[in-house]
Amino acid sequence: MLNNSSSGAAMKPAETRGFTIRLNGELTTLNINPAKRMLDVIRDDLRLTGTKRSCEIGRCGACMILVDGEQMNSCLLMAYQCEGKSVTTIEGAAQDEGVPDCVQRAFLEEGGYQCGYCTPGMVLSAKALLDRVPDPTDDDIEEALSGNLCRCTGYGGIWRSVKRAAELRRTKDDIG
Template sequence: MRRIVELTINGEPRDMTVDSCRSLLDALRDDVGLTGTKKGCDVGDCGACTVIVDGEPVNACLMLAVEAEGRSVETIEGLQPSVDVLHPLQDAFMRYGASQCGFCTPGILMMAKKLLDDNPRPTDEDIRFGLSGNICRCTGYTKIFDAIKAAAIEMEAARS
């Protein structure tokens, strides 16, 4: 059964016509064309598909698109404030070499954004806990942690 879902994606009101059993991940990628959110394991274990729904991180592979009715969804495409300016997390990930293959990066960036929104001065333990649902097979996490801490400092300086 197909259904129209009204929601907000990256600040823009959208309508999607989806099958009632379609995941939010598949709807975002295939129906809306926002392919930055990655399909990793498709069972909620890897975190590559992390998006933020009404301010909370969600594995988009585990959420049905119809469950997004009336909600606000932020994807990796919405993280960058403008075409010419990267989000401090994106910039720090580039400067610190925090991604290698890059497959996990969108999900990790979205989790890191939520972490820094809630905790602007995270410790290593805070970051470890905050990213616990996101798996990176390439970097060993050290550069990811360094980038998140650098972005936190930059974001705090910008708020001052």
């Protein structure tokens, strides 16, 4: 154990406890420190590396996840804040059997990515928007993506991708 130099008292290691979330549709229980950041839980404990580590201060959106369908920067969330909730990472955005959903398909079709680093966060932000607003206006898209930065300035492709995803969802709803 380490000693605290000011008081000489032994410092306790970080306490862990059982922690349960519904991760990408599956009930998941981990034994972790509840004050651990969700970004670290997702990448380090769960080994899901689609959620990107970037600014680590909630400004870029590369670490975006959905918590009960709402966009959240995982670098700003502690594990205890997600306990008992549904958490979706980019790995959970695909349909069954790994088939891309409409948003992912639109990003591929419209070139909504360049280097790809921001893409997971953009896709999840677009997904959250379209779940709330099936036919978004330009203002809706701007607001929904305002927490995501693309350092390659690929916003034209991203914008087209969101509009295309809305169209694909409408077509899918009309068909089946």
